[in-house]
Amino acid sequence: MLLPDQHIRDQIKTKTVGIAGCGGLGSNCAVALARVGVGKLILADFDVVETSNLNRQYFFRSQVGMPKVFALADNINRIDEGIQIDTHHLHLSAENIPVIFGDCDVIVEAFDKAEMKQMIVETVLDMMPGKKLVCGVGLAGWGDNDIIKMRAHDNLYICGDLENEVSDVFPPLAPRVGIVAHMEANQVLEILLGNMKKWKSF
């Protein structure tokens, strides 16, 4: 009999997940998906690693100045060199999202700006019917564990507290960003495993 972990890996090794934005949400979510055994990740982000990112994003001091997509691909391959990774160092837009993420089983929205979150939700709903999109909305500050939830609406899955917006006095911090990033990864895993029974039933 296969151990549950190996069985899960076998189920998702043929799956592809798109990561739209490789900051706090995207870097931590991608690493979680890599550790659990997703076969292919498509990473897209225009930015470079800055020192101020190290309070919550899955990067290291030596990577400051590197494009985030390349730094994240390196970090994932240090965990598992068998994972296929496509990197796109660019600004995502309504024009290129359907091309870059067209073959993904699931897309993870991991932007920081609300305008970009709106753009990808509208793009996927309008131009990629049926595509599953997992979003992170509301993760600033600290505490308030009890209001962080997941709400599903058709093919849209919204993780977060839906109310705490990042501002100058309300920063994004590792614990809450990490919770929402991992909640997104957890939702992706549930989607990818479909009807597979939980481990207790093996």
Next chain:
Amino acid sequence: MEIILNNNKETIPGDNISVADLIRIRNFTFKLLVTKVNGQLVRKDDRDKVFIKEGDDVMVMHLISGG
């Protein structure tokens, strides 16, 4: 009329209101919203042209920065 709003059954005054009316009635004050009616995206410029009927499934998602 009764509609499904963000997965909950809700009673809304009136029987012929637009998506824009619904946003005002329910006081959704966030700047950035994504709205859907029966699975179809309703873009911002169309919210006063798309009307909601009894039993419709409506999603109003607000978006805030952070990631």
